Amino acid sequence: MSEVYAVRRARLRECCNAVGSTAALVSRPANVRYLAGAAPEGAVLLLGSTEDVLLCAAPPDDRSPQTRPDDSLRLHVTAGAGADPAVAAAGLAVAQGVDSLAVEEHHLTVTRHREIHAAAPKLRLAGVAGAVEQLRVVKDEEEISCLRIGAEIADQALGELLESILVGRTERHLALELERRLVDHGADGPAFPTSVATGPNAGRPGHRPTDRRVEEGDFLSVCLGATYRGYRCEIGRTFVIGTAPADWQIELYDLVFSAQRAGRESLVPGTACRDVDRAARHVLDSAGYAEALPVRTGHGVGLEIDEDPQLTPAAMGKLDACVPVTVEPGVHLPGRGGVRIDDTLVVRPEADGGPELLTITTKELLAL
Amino acid sequence: MSEVYAVRRARLRECCNAVGSTAALVSRPANVRYLAGAAPEGAVLLLGSTEDVLLCAAPPDDRSPQTRPDDSLRLHVTAGAGADPAVAAAGLAVAQGVDSLAVEEHHLTVTRHREIHAAAPKLRLAGVAGAVEQLRVVKDEEEISCLRIGAEIADQALGELLESILVGRTERHLALELERRLVDHGADGPAFPTSVATGPNAGRPGHRPTDRRVEEGDFLSVCLGATYRGYRCEIGRTFVIGTAPADWQIELYDLVFSAQRAGRESLVPGTACRDVDRAARHVLDSAGYAEALPVRTGHGVGLEIDEDPQLTPAAMGKLDACVPVTVEPGVHLPGRGGVRIDDTLVVRPEADGGPELLTITTKELLAL
Incomplete structure (x- = not known):
C-alpha cells in the first residue's frame, strides 16, 4: 500500500x-x-x-x-x-x-x-x-472496494431493520439500532448521523431523529451509511407502514422514484454535473414540486461523506469514470411527510456496463 | 430565556x-x-x-x-x-x-x-x-442545571451497564450500549465518543473501542458523557472483572484514586488552575509515574466537551465559582492496562459546601 x-x-x-x-x-x-x-x-x-x-x-x-x-x-x-x-x-x-x-x-x-x-x-x-x-475525486479500485463493502454493510443493517416490528418504536431508537447493526457487521462506525423520519417528518433532508413513534399509515424514510476503512457511503429509502399505501403515497413515491432513476441513468463519464441534477430535478419540476426541492440532488463520497462533485443546478465540471456519487432527490410536503430515495453509485463507462450501483436494497415501495 | x-x-x-x-x-x-x-x-x-x-x-x-x-x-x-x-x-x-x-x-x-x-x-x-x-467559562445556574441532568443520565447509563453480564462482550458493543442508554434516559446524544477499554487498553486516555472482549481479571475503564440541552458532561470509572482484584490492581487504583481526590479537593475559587493539576499530578509523580502521565489532569466543560480552563502544569489563570471542570488523572502501564477516574464538578465557595460533584457513581473499586 x-x-x-x-x-x-x-x-x-x-x-x-x-x-x-x-x-x-x-x-x-x-x-x-x-x-x-x-x-x-x-x-x-x-x-x-x-x-x-x-x-x-x-x-x-x-x-x-x-x-x-x-x-x-x-x-x-x-x-x-x-x-x-x-x-x-x-x-x-x-x-x-x-x-x-x-x-x-x-x-x-x-x-x-x-x-x-x-x-x-x-x-x-x-x-x-x-x-x-x-x-x-477519482477513486482507485481499492478505494471503490472499501465503498462497496461499506454499502453492503449498510444494506445488511437496513435489511435486518425491515424484518423487525416497527410500529410503536421511536425515530431515535430505530436510528440507534441501525448504527449498532452497522458496527455489528464490521463498519468502523456510521458514515454520518443516521436519519430516521416518520409521518410528517418523512422525506425531510437531514432530519434528526425525534421521539416520535412509528404509526400505521406513516411514510418512514431512513438514511444511513457505513464507514469502512475510512470510506463513507450513503443509502436512503422510504417505506409505508401498514398493509396498503394511500393513493397520494403511491403517486409521490412513483414520482420520486422516476426522478431518482433519471438521475442514476445520466451518470455517464463526460456528463456535466449540472445535467445529472437537471435530469432528476426536471421530473419533479414538471410535476409541480419546484418549490419543495432541495438545493442539490447528489454529491461525491469518499473519505468524507460530502465531497466533490456537487450535483446542483450551478455545478461546474463533468463526471469522470470511477467517481462515486449519491443520487438522492426527494420531496417533502410540510405537515404530510414525503419521500427520499438515495443511492451511492460509481460512474462507469457504458462499455463497462454503465453506473455501478453500490447500495442494492430494493427501491420498490414496501409496505411494512 | x-x-x-x-x-x-x-x-x-x-x-x-x-x-x-x-x-x-x-x-x-x-x-x-x-x-x-x-x-x-x-x-x-x-x-x-x-x-x-x-x-x-x-x-x-x-x-x-x-x-x-x-x-x-x-x-x-x-x-x-x-x-x-x-x-x-x-x-x-x-x-x-x-x-x-x-x-x-x-x-x-x-x-x-x-x-x-x-x-x-x-x-x-x-x-x-x-x-x-x-x-x-463561568456558568449560570440554568447551565449548571443542564450539566447536572446530563451527569445524572450518564450515572444511570453506567449503573445499568454494571448490572449486566460483561465477560465476553466487546469494547465496541459495550460502548454502543452505553450510548443507547444515554439516549433512552433523555440525552440529546453522547457528549463525545464513548470510550470502553479492557485489559491492556484500560486507562488509555481517549481509547477508541476495539473488538477486544472483556476477560476475567481485566481492568475495565469506561469514559462517557451525556449532552443535555447542548451541555456536555463527562464521567470515567475503572473496574476489575472477576471476584477479586490482584494486588497490583488495588495498589494502582488506590494511587489514582488519591490523585483524583487531591485534584477534587483543590477546586476552590481563587486556586490557580496549575495548582489543581499539580495537586493531582504530585501524588502520581511521587509514586514514580511521572513518565506515564498525560499532559493535563482536567478541563472545563459546557457547550463543548473541552473548554477553558485547562488544568495543566503551564495553565494561567485562577478558578472562579460556578466553573464546571473535570478532574481525570490516570495511569496507563503499556501491556498491562491502567486506571482512570474522571468526575465533572462545579467549583463552589467553601461556604456553599465546596466543590459540587455532578457525577455521583461510586469510586470504590468494584469487582464485577
Whole structure:
C-alpha cells in the first residue's frame, strides 16, 4: 500500500511546483489520511523538499492498519501541550531550505496561519486551494472496494431493520439500532448521523431523529451509511407502514422514484454535473414540486461523506469514470411527510456496463 | 430565556467596543448557540450596530426549544447553495454603517476571511480572540442545571451497564450500549465518543473501542458523557472483572484514586488552575509515574466537551465559582492496562459546601 501514498504525494508535489512552491503543508484530516494512510488526531503532513514528515502532537496509535501511517514517512512527535504540529512543520520546512510553503488556506484558521508565519517569518506562505480534494475525486479500485463493502454493510443493517416490528418504536431508537447493526457487521462506525423520519417528518433532508413513534399509515424514510476503512457511503429509502399505501403515497413515491432513476441513468463519464441534477430535478419540476426541492440532488463520497462533485443546478465540471456519487432527490410536503430515495453509485463507462450501483436494497415501495 | 441571550450579547458588545469595533461576527457554532439560543448548521450571528441578526443558509428547524433561536433576533436566510452566511453578514454590517467588524479569527479559515474581505473591502476586520469563550467559562445556574441532568443520565447509563453480564462482550458493543442508554434516559446524544477499554487498553486516555472482549481479571475503564440541552458532561470509572482484584490492581487504583481526590479537593475559587493539576499530578509523580502521565489532569466543560480552563502544569489563570471542570488523572502501564477516574464538578465557595460533584457513581473499586 505504501506505494499508493507515495504516488499520491508525488501528484500533489507536481501541483505545488506548478504554482512555485517546493513544499506543502497538509492539515485537513481527510487530506492527511489520503496522502499518509492515516490521520492521527491533529496530525499534519509536510511534503518537504528533502523528505516527507508526518507531525503529530502525540505518538499515533499504530495497533491497527487503519490508524498506522505509511511506513515511508518520517514520524515527528511535537512535545508537550499546545505545541501545534503545523507550526513545527514550518520550522522543519525552513531547515530543509524551503522558501515557499503551500498551505491549505481553506482549512487553516486565520489565527493558526498567523502563528505559522510568526514561527517562520521568512517562509512565503502560498495556497494550495483544494488541490488534494481534486486529487481525491477519482477513486482507485481499492478505494471503490472499501465503498462497496461499506454499502453492503449498510444494506445488511437496513435489511435486518425491515424484518423487525416497527410500529410503536421511536425515530431515535430505530436510528440507534441501525448504527449498532452497522458496527455489528464490521463498519468502523456510521458514515454520518443516521436519519430516521416518520409521518410528517418523512422525506425531510437531514432530519434528526425525534421521539416520535412509528404509526400505521406513516411514510418512514431512513438514511444511513457505513464507514469502512475510512470510506463513507450513503443509502436512503422510504417505506409505508401498514398493509396498503394511500393513493397520494403511491403517486409521490412513483414520482420520486422516476426522478431518482433519471438521475442514476445520466451518470455517464463526460456528463456535466449540472445535467445529472437537471435530469432528476426536471421530473419533479414538471410535476409541480419546484418549490419543495432541495438545493442539490447528489454529491461525491469518499473519505468524507460530502465531497466533490456537487450535483446542483450551478455545478461546474463533468463526471469522470470511477467517481462515486449519491443520487438522492426527494420531496417533502410540510405537515404530510414525503419521500427520499438515495443511492451511492460509481460512474462507469457504458462499455463497462454503465453506473455501478453500490447500495442494492430494493427501491420498490414496501409496505411494512 | 430570551433575556439571558440579550445580556450575553450585551457583554460581548462591550468587549468589542473596548477594542474599537462597533459590530461582531460570531461563527463558531458553540459561540453562536451561547449567544443566540441555537446554532442551526452553518449559521452565523451578526452583532450589529442597529440590530442583531442570525444568518442561516437554510430555514432553521424550530420545532423544538433546543433548536429554536432566540425570538429577539432577526432571522436572515441566505438563498441558494454556496451562499456563505458569513459573507452575507459582512454585507449587512456595511448596510448598518459599521466600519470595523470583529471576527473570530481562531475559527474563520484564511479563505473565508478573504471572501468576507472581498465582499466588503471597506470594512475593517478586527479580531475578537476568544472573547465569547471567555464569557462562557463561568456558568449560570440554568447551565449548571443542564450539566447536572446530563451527569445524572450518564450515572444511570453506567449503573445499568454494571448490572449486566460483561465477560465476553466487546469494547465496541459495550460502548454502543452505553450510548443507547444515554439516549433512552433523555440525552440529546453522547457528549463525545464513548470510550470502553479492557485489559491492556484500560486507562488509555481517549481509547477508541476495539473488538477486544472483556476477560476475567481485566481492568475495565469506561469514559462517557451525556449532552443535555447542548451541555456536555463527562464521567470515567475503572473496574476489575472477576471476584477479586490482584494486588497490583488495588495498589494502582488506590494511587489514582488519591490523585483524583487531591485534584477534587483543590477546586476552590481563587486556586490557580496549575495548582489543581499539580495537586493531582504530585501524588502520581511521587509514586514514580511521572513518565506515564498525560499532559493535563482536567478541563472545563459546557457547550463543548473541552473548554477553558485547562488544568495543566503551564495553565494561567485562577478558578472562579460556578466553573464546571473535570478532574481525570490516570495511569496507563503499556501491556498491562491502567486506571482512570474522571468526575465533572462545579467549583463552589467553601461556604456553599465546596466543590459540587455532578457525577455521583461510586469510586470504590468494584469487582464485577
